[in-house]
Amino acid sequence: MRNPSDAGQSVLPGMPRRLLRASPKSLADFSDCPRRYRYANVDRPSPQRGPRFAHHTVGTALHQVLTQWYDLPVERRTPASARQLLYAAWTPAGFRDDEQSDRWRARAAGWLTDFVADLDPEVEPRARERTVSTTTERMTLSGRVDRIDERGEELVVVDYKTGRNPSTDDEARGSQALALYVLAVRRTLRRPCTRVELHHVPTGTVASFEHTERSLANHARRAEDVAIDIGAALQAVDDGQDPDVAFPAVPGRQCGWCDFRPACPTGQAATPAREPWSFLAEDDLAT
Incomplete structure (x- = not known):
């Protein structure tokens, strides 16, 4: 196992702390299951993945x-x-x-x-599939935004959703990923940005939220807390702890569709595997 960010390594006195390289997805992976984070971001080569859904x-x-x-x-x-x-x-x-x-x-x-x-073909987005990044006290954070719209002086973070159910304004408000994208868009493109939108393609509905400095700070603080926990786990491995102990699995129903199920005995024992088509609409589930 190799630490890709060096965030777990000790820092000599007087030297700046090495920053964790992270993305909204990697932070979410660690919050959901540290073992999944390890498989995706630390172990090299990465373990075998399961079938595509x-x-x-x-x-x-x-x-x-x-x-x-x-x-x-x-x-x-x-x-x-x-x-x-x-x-x-x-x-x-x-x-x-x-x-x-x-x-x-x-x-x-x-x-x-x-x-x-419903799209105006003459209106060009400011960016599409754009990688944006920012730096916090403990991490260098980057991620790819589906679309960035330009509306007057403001930029808007747009995320396409394709699941069964339309998105809600509460989802837009509570999404840590979208909040972190706002901060990264500000840093990368040097423009004001507060609004996030979830565009649900199957229904054409839009859920949105206007962030405040306070709401963004709350999301950033929670992300920093996760980065601290990741750094502690990486340091524990550097100090000789068993990686399976430092990055424990969190078994549950989600193990049935985890990408890394083939490499995780804990997940295999937790629940049966889901069929790759089992998340489609109910009328397509019959075999």
């Missing part, structure tokens, strides 16, 4: 299309072009069979048709 296939394809659509000339930014991009991006990974995959491709194409019809 069908709902991830759907989400990945839709995200890819909504990025590529803006690469087209303005006159070609149409629902028909979005559907063509989807057909090129689609894979059958995770679906029960080709028939189920084809049905979901058609369903996703319908979502795109309605979603893109």
Whole structure:
């Protein structure tokens, strides 16, 4: 096992602390299950991952299309072009069979048709799939934002959602990832940014929240607390502690669909594995 950030190494007196390299996802992984964080960010080579899930296939394809659509000339930014991009991006990974995959491709194409019809093709986002970063007391934080809109002098963080249920304003308010993206957008693009939005592609609904300096500080403080815990775990391993003790597994229902289930005996014992298509809408779950 190798520490990718050096955050767990001792600092000589008078030397600055080495910062943890982190992302909103890696912080969330550690909060949910330190063992998962270790597998994804510390162990090299990373352990074997499980099969891809069908709902991830759907989400990945839709995200890819909504990025590529803006690469087209303005006159070609149409629902028909979005559907063509989807057909090129689609894979059958995770679906029960080709028939189920084809049905979901058609369903996703319908979502795109309605979603893109509501977009103004002449309005260019400030950025798409943009990596932004910032530095805190204990970490260098970076992540990729789906879309950054420019509205007057303000920038807006936009995150596409493709799950079953529309997002809510409470989700936008409570999302640590979106709050951290606001801070990173400010640092990277040097523009005011307070608003975050969750755009639910299947329904076209938008959930939003306007952050204040206080709400951003609260999210940043909680992220710093996680970074402290990660640093302590890394230091424990450097000091000779068993990595499985320093990064304990947190077993539960989520082990049924964890990417690292094949490498985790604790997760395998906790619950049966979920079928790769089991998170699709209820009408597609029958075998």
